[in-house]
Amino acid sequence: MFNNVYAGKHVLVTGHTGFKGSWLSVWLLSLGAKVTGISDKVPTQPSMFEALGLSEKLTHIVADIRDGERMKTLMADLKPDMVFHMAAQPIVSLSYSDPLDTLTTNIIGTANLLEALRLSNHTCTAVFITSDKCYENVEWTWGYRENDRLGGKDPYSASKAGAELMIYTYFHSFLKNPGSNVRIVSTRAGNVIGGGDWADSRIVPDCVRAWAQNQSVEIRRPKATRPWQHVMEPVSGYLAVGAALHLNPELTGESFNFGPAADQSFTVHQLLEEIALNWHFDGSHDKFIVDLTPTFHEAGLLKLNCDKALHELSWKPALRFEDAARLTATWYDKYYHQGTEGLYEYTLDQIQEYTDAAIKLGIAWTAQ
């Protein structure tokens, strides 16, 4: 897998206590990497990080990425072979209630990591994770490409466009220079689903929290379509581009989209119906109640064009929508109905199932 690049490597993951960070850490550990994580806290209760006992399996460092001096010291001490930066304030609604927290975490935090890498200047391959929301959403129907304009009407989107600009300027001012030992790419993905997410104001966690207490879930915008994808899809993309960048310096400074196939847009309602198929309901309550109260501005359809990832990395998604929903529902169902016993192994089984699906499709990262 991934040209065996990760075996024995020291990999730093920021945001390792979060949803995507936990999945990435488990996958890296299974590939034989030595993982160190930096996060300021465990962001939710419960959390995948604690449910899987990850603090026992990797080196867990509590630090705030807004603390630039701490980032410099940590980077100089740790000197990781590879960095995946995904620590962020990721919730759009929170970016309205505390915009400065989102802007400083996502923009200054990213700049602090870049500065720490610049000064440490050890040989390092860095994959920085932003979001599909970094693009200026002009509500068109075709997919955004990596060279489309950045922008953001809401603070979260602006913070992700800002993070992209930090990466861009550090690359062009410092990291592309001949004396630099740091290679970097930025990656953009959209809404993900998967077991182990307990963030507020996200539809799947809201749903399983309610169902676990035999309550109906309130849904806003049931007809809104989103390019849902399982968390393992973009995580496979981050790992694929990290391995490719490690082997091929010419990729440095590039950006990559990782999204679902163009025909994979489903409504919130379709997603929840699909998840419900794989959940053991104990009560006779309604599954959903539709709440039509208007809330904050949320941009409409935003699709990613992933031709570049296909062309340069031979990366593409591996799961059908139904399988992404099933894997998500069964993970939570196991957690809520059977507890954490064996959950780490179950997560590894899901990674294996995903890998098998990718092998069947002949996706390049599965070779070797």
Ligand SMILES: NC(=O)c1ccc[n+]([C@@H]2O[C@H](COP(=O)([O-])OP(=O)(O)OC[C@H]3O[C@@H](n4cnc5c(N)ncnc54)[C@H](O)[C@@H]3O)[C@@H](O)[C@H]2O)c1
């Ligand atoms: N989940 C999605 O649907 C989605 C979609 C697009 C992009 N993303 C991006 O992927 C990344 C991971 O998202 P997630 O869903 O796992 O979020 P999450 O909230 O589950 O995890 C965020 C992580 O960042 C850490 N963090 C937050 N502020 C920090 C700070 N100041 N210092 C140190 N650590 C800090 C948290 O402790 C946690 O480990 C984020 O950059 C997010 O914007 C997520």
